[in-house]
Amino acid sequence: MRAIYFEEHGGPEVLKFGDLPDPEPGRGEVLMEVRAASLNHLDLFVRRGMPGFSIEFPHIPGSDASGVVAGLGEDVGGFEAGDRVLLNPSLSCGKCEYCIRGDASLCRTYHIMGETVNGTCCEKIVVPAENVIKIPAHISFEAAAAVPLVFLTAWRMLITRAALQPGEDVLILGAASGVGTACIQIAKRAGARVFAAASSEEKLELCRRLGADVVINYAEEDFVKRIKSETNKKGVDVCVDYIGKDTWVNSLKSLARGGRLVTCGATTGYDPQTDLRHIFFRQLQIIGSTMGSKNDLLAPLQFLFRGEIKAAIDRVMDLEETAEAHRLMESRSVAGKIVLRVGDKN
Ligand SMILES: [Zn+2]
Known part of the structure; x- marks a missing residue:
């Protein structure tokens, strides 16, 4: 698959565009073909390197994505190939007292897509099924991808x-x-x-x-x-x-x-x-406050799906322009979100 990745920390110039192996869904996971991703300031911090966070290279940045279900691992129900979905970027154990009471971002294992694990600036991602949320037909991939993290x-x-x-x-x-x-x-x-x-x-x-x-x-x-x-x-x-x-x-x-x-x-x-x-x-x-739980995402999504809110999108760029998008964000000239088009357009 085509992906944005980096093999060392640094400025926007460390971002490369090229081929990486396709991920395979494991037990309880969904393979998603990304149609749109969006950038966050977190992407800049991860690319520069954050004290206390070590990541494996090559690393794919990006926390937000929308797309279609392209494959299911074992023990996944409720989804079919072709379902239009968006991603909840919050990853946690799902079992501890914090996760159970709806405070996933207090979980000791809490992490974010694209932060310590590979992210969304690529054509295919594998994520736990509970992180995948269906989106109605009238919501575009670009509009959906701009919402979750912020x-x-x-x-x-x-x-x-x-x-x-x-x-x-x-x-x-x-x-x-x-x-x-x-x-x-x-x-x-x-x-x-x-x-x-x-x-x-x-x-x-x-x-x-x-x-x-x-x-x-x-x-x-x-x-x-x-x-x-x-x-x-x-x-x-x-x-x-x-x-x-x-x-x-x-x-x-x-x-x-x-x-x-x-x-x-x-x-x-x-x-x-x-x-x-x-x-x-x-x-x-x-x-x-930091990030949020699935409930903190499902609530604003109801407003999005009813057309009562929408993410402010500064501009839409192509995946291969990610380095330029990072430069724009660092110049503080961006108002709202930058969304990246990924893969087949529709
Ligand atoms: Zn937990």
């Missing part, structure tokens, strides 16, 4: 972890990213008022189109001041911050008394200074 991450942060309520105010930083554009749509569906902060007018326009009530260009404007003036000095009930060091202190300041700060990443650094007085005097909650 929407399950956003759903877990806002709904499962931060318990966002109707009528609350939520501030989303980096709101034009894949996760940010998912957060805007989920927060609106939950009945919240959405403040979206992004760094260019083009990105803010996307946030507006997705339903953001107030947009803030935080490259040009102090977002804490703006939040205070928009909320009658109160601050927001929930702030979503995966920017990290650059925004952390101001995210705390933007919260209302008793507010919740939810974080799923630290793109600009993981060791910001925190004035603990902000947390205890104002009784703030700091909530960590």
Whole structure:
């Protein structure tokens, strides 16, 4: 099969396009022909190399995919060749107390497609049957592939972890990213008022189109001041911050008394200074979140299948252009998701 792979860590130039052996489905696994894949910031971290994560080379990156069922391993029921499906990229043991209670991303064996195991930027993948979800005929492969990782991450942060309520105010930083554009749509569906902060007018326009009530260009404007003036000095009930060091202190300041700060990443650094007085005097909650469980994906998929949400797609490129797609993401000029066309087009 044709695949994107790398044999050493580094910049986008380490990505190669060529032939690798076809994978074979084992017991309980489904062979899926990929028709579309989508990229995430995780792909960049994996390609550069992350401390504490070792991977075998050649490594195929990519966590998101949609396609058709092309083969079944032993003991797999409920699927037939040709079924249109998408992939839940969360892999876990399925047996421990965390998995059983629906917190797969707390499982000790938790890992993600394309992170420590081969991923989706290729023509064929083999995955556990429980990770395969059928998609209705009216959802295109490209639309489906853009959803899983960012929407399950956003759903877990806002709904499962931060318990966002109707009528609350939520501030989303980096709101034009894949996760940010998912957060805007989920927060609106939950009945919240959405403040979206992004760094260019083009990105803010996307946030507006997705339903953001107030947009803030935080490259040009102090977002804490703006939040205070928009909320009658109160601050927001929930702030979503995966920017990290650059925004952390101001995210705390933007919260209302008793507010919740939810974080799923630290793109600009993981060791910001925190004035603990902000947390205890104002009784703030700091909530960590990472990826999500199958429930965190099935919930937003119901909205997708009913046509009430869709992933924001910046552009669609071909699989062989993956290195160029990584460069675009690193230049921070992408709003929403990059989707890759794979294999036969339809
Ligand atoms: Zn487990």
